[in-house]
Structure formats: structure tokens, C-alpha cells
Amino acid sequence: MSLFRHSRRRFLQGAAGTAAALSGLLPGRPAFADEVVVGFIYVGSRDDYGYNQAHAQGAAAVKAMAGVKVDEEENVPETEAVEKSMESMINLDGATLLFPTSFGYYNPHVLKMAEKYPKVRFEHCGGLWTPKDPTNAASYFGYIDECQYLSGIVAGHTSKTGKLGFVAAKPIPQVLRNINAFTLGARSANPQAQTQVIFTGDWSMPVKEAEATNSLVDQGVDVVTCHVDGPKTVVETAARRGIWVTGYHCNQSVLAPKAYLTGAEWNWEQLYPKFVKMFMAGEPIPNFYRGGLKEGLVKPSPYGPAVGEAARKQADDAKAKLTAGGFAIFKGPLVDNRGKTVIAAGTQQGQTDPTLEKMDYLVEGVIGSTS
Numbered sequence: 001m002s003l004f005r006h007s008r009r010r011f012l013q014g015a016a017g018t019a020a021a022l023s024g025l026l027p028g029r030p031a032f033a034d035e036v037v038v039g040f041i042y043v044g045s046r047d048d049y050g051y052n053q054a055h056a057q058g059a060a061a062v063k064a065m066a067g068v069k070v071d072e073e074e075n076v077p078e079t080e081a082v083e084k085s086m087e088s089m090i091n092l093d094g095a096t097l098l099f100p101t102s103f104g105y106y107n108p109h110v111l112k113m114a115e116k117y118p119k120v121r122f123e124h125c126g127g128l129w130t131p132k133d134p135t136n137a138a139s140y141f142g143y144i145d146e147c148q149y150l151s152g153i154v155a156g157h158t159s160k161t162g163k164l165g166f167v168a169a170k171p172i173p174q175v176l177r178n179i180n181a182f183t184l185g186a187r188s189a190n191p192q193a194q195t196q197v198i199f200t201g202d203w204s205m206p207v208k209e210a211e212a213t214n215s216l217v218d219q220g221v222d223v224v225t226c227h228v229d230g231p232k233t234v235v236e237t238a239a240r241r242g243i244w245v246t247g248y249h250c251n252q253s254v255l256a257p258k259a260y261l262t263g264a265e266w267n268w269e270q271l272y273p274k275f276v277k278m279f280m281a282g283e284p285i286p287n288f289y290r291g292g293l294k295e296g297l298v299k300p301s302p303y304g305p306a307v308g309e310a311a312r313k314q315a316d317d318a319k320a321k322l323t324a325g326g327f328a329i330f331k332g333p334l335v336d337n338r339g340k341t342v343i344a345a346g347t348q349q350g351q352t353d354p355t356l357e358k359m360d361y362l363v364e365g366v367i368g369s370t371s
Contacts, residue, residue, distance in 0.1 A: 035068060036280055037068075038068055038276055044288055049231060049252050051249045053265075054250045055266075062272050062273055067280065079109075100123050100124055106127030119136070122137045125141060126174060128357060130285045139288050140167075140275075142295075144297075144298045145177045146322045147299065148181040149248040150185060153189050153190075155225065155246055156186035157189045157311030158223060158308070163221045165196050165198070165221035166196070166197040166366075167212045171197050174227075179195065182195065182246075187316075204228065209233040214236055217238070225246040227250075231249060232255060245260055263301035267296055278312040300315070330348065331347070331349070336364065
């Protein structure tokens with residue numbers, strides 16, 4: 001988004017009482033009778049080779065739809081700033097369907113705006129919508145831990161040392177689920193594999209991400225992955241240090257063609273047009289929506305040249321089972337890295353099990369702490 005557009009919004013917000021009159025709009029109504037205005041808000045840059053780029057690719061698919069106008073704003077922090085962005089899209093642009101895409105937008109910001117604008121639909125990525133929340137707010141997310149499990153299989157086969165690294169932002173359930181799935185995948189290929197995790201403290205900390213990656217390499221790690229908004233730093237640092245890397249959010253192979261093994265990618269190009277079509281047709285969109293490989297919401301990156309046949313075969317077999325359904329990544333007996341049983345023998349937690357959305361532990365094989 002241009003700086004002019006950003007400034008335009010802030011200027012008009014100074015006249016909040018007349019904003020709707022100036023634009024000729026009423027909140028919750030489209031700019032023109034024959035089009036729906038859809039807003040996308042990103043916490044970072046749309047070309048970050050990561051989280052925001054994956055969402056922007058989904059927005060691009062919506063732009064190709066007839067009868068739709070897409071409004072985007074990038075680099076919006078998880079503060080009251082996102083409330084101002086949402087109100088601008090509603091009052092000035094006539095947006096009636098919003099996708100505020102960052103985890104920290106939901107509570108309290110999306111919830112507050114949903115209460116204020118009951119005729120606008122707020123679709124939030126990653127938040128945990130509950131029945132007590134406004135019905136015009138909703139939560140969607142993908143089971144990308146399925147692809148992290150596949151990445152772990154490839155990493156476990158490829159690693160020469162059995163030492164893997166994971167650079168992560170925050171120890172929230174979605175991140176822990178990815179770390180654990182990656183580790184379980186790796187240990188299915190090499191039972192002695194271990195994953196050293198370093199938390200940077202926030203979603204976009206390039207300096208700390210580079211430091212963490214270098215530290216992991218210095219400790220003998222020869223395959224690294226991550227869960228941060230922009231994996232570019234981790235990918236490029238790993239390649240520079242001569243180790244392998246698996247990506248996250250979107251395909252980063254162009255950044256490290258020889259070092260890139262595979263990756264866990266979002267496929268928002270599949271979901272966003274689907275939701276917009278449902279909205280335009282007046283069909284109800286689920287308030288709590290999840291899906292994985294089977295639903296096409298996530299996908300693995302193509303294998304890099306360093307991935308051997310054994311790794312490809314095991315990962316492909318696991319992908320087929322996950323896509324068919326019925327294969328559980330998290331099954332007992334499973335203990336955490338402190339020796340506590342978290343899933344009892346003979347039981348399992350499938351992808352739709354709400355318990356996984358509250359994960360607060362690291363599995364055996366992970367070196368690190370959630371505190």
C-alpha cells in the first residue's frame with residue numbers, strides 16, 4: 001500500500017464524524033451496488049517471503065474475481081492501529097468483509113469492531129472464536145502442522161548429526177504444535193533426532209532470528225526450520241552457514257536453492273475465494289473453520305535436490321495418509337520433554353480435537369522450554 005493511501009486514511013480519520021458523509025457511504029455497505037469490498041490487513045510487508053506474503057497471495061486470488069474490490073493495508077501493528085484500519089475500510093471504502101490476518105488482532109481489536117459494526121463480517125486467521133463472541137466474527141486456520149510433520153520426516157532423513165533447530169517467535173499453542181509435529185516427524189525417521197528450539201519473543205525480529213540461527217549452527221545443528229512471520233532471514237542465514245533448511249508460510253526455495261529441502265506452506269488462494277463466494281451468495285460461513293491437506297488449506301513445498309529417495313517415500317506416504325484422514329500425528333503414549341505423559345497409551349488426538357488448540361508443552365526430543 002502506498003504511503004499516500006496510508007496518509008489519506010489517517011487524515012480522514014481526523015474528521016471521524018463526517019467520514020461516512022465524505023465518502024458517500026454508510027458503514028457496512030459496499031462502495032458500489034454491483035461490487036463487494038473485501039479488506040485485508042497485514043502485520044508486516046506483503047513481500048516478506050512469509051506469513052504476510054502467503055495471505056497476500058490469497059488476496060491476489062480474490063482480486064481476480066468478478067464483482068469484488070480488494071482493499072489492502074500492510075505493516076499494521078497489533079494495537080489500536082488495526083481498529084483504525086478496520087474502521088477506515090468500513091467507513092471510507094465500504095468494506096463489508098474483512099480479513100485481519102495477524103494473531104494478535106483478534107482480542108480485543110476484532111471483537112471490539114465486531115460489536116460496533118454488526119453488519120460487517122470479520123474473518124480472523126488463528127484466533128479462537130467461541131460461542132460467546134459476536135456472531136459476525138469468525139476464526140479460520142489450517143492444520144499446517146501436517147506439513148511440518150512432513151518437513152520433520154525430510155529433516156530427520158537428511159540430517160547427518162541428528163541435531164535439528166527451530167527458530168520460533170512465541171510459545172503459543174499454534175507454534176508449539178508446529179515444533180512438536182516437526183519433531184515427531186523427524187523422530188519417525190530417526191528416533192534419536194532432537195530439536196533445539198529458540199524463541200525470539202516476537203513475530204518479526206530479523207536480528208534475533210539471525211542470531212538464533214547462527215547459535216544453532218554453532219551447536220552442531222545441520223537442519224533448521226522456523227515459525228516466524230518472515231523466514232527469509234533464517235533461510236538465508238542457514239544457507240550461508242552451509243546447513244539445510246525447511247521453510248514456512250510460503251515457498252522460500254528461491255532464496256536458497258541448494259539448501260532448501262521442503263517447507264510447510266499455506267494455500268490461502270484456495271480458501272479466500274471460497275469464503276468470498278459464500279459471502280456474496282449469502283451463504284453462512286462457519287464461525288470456526290479448520291482444514292489441512294485434505295481440504296487443500298496447506299501444502300508442502302516441492303522437494304529440493306538434497307532430499308533422498310527414502311525421505312521422499314516416507315514423506316509421500318505420510319502425506320497420503322494425512323490427506324485420506326485417520327492418521328494421527330499426536331497419539332499415545334506421548335510424553336513431554338519433562339517426562340510427563342501428555343497423551344496416554346491407546347489414545348490419540350486427531351486434528352479436529354480442540355485439546356490441540358490449547359497445547360502448552362514440548363514433546364520428548366525437543367530441547368527448550370515454554371516458559
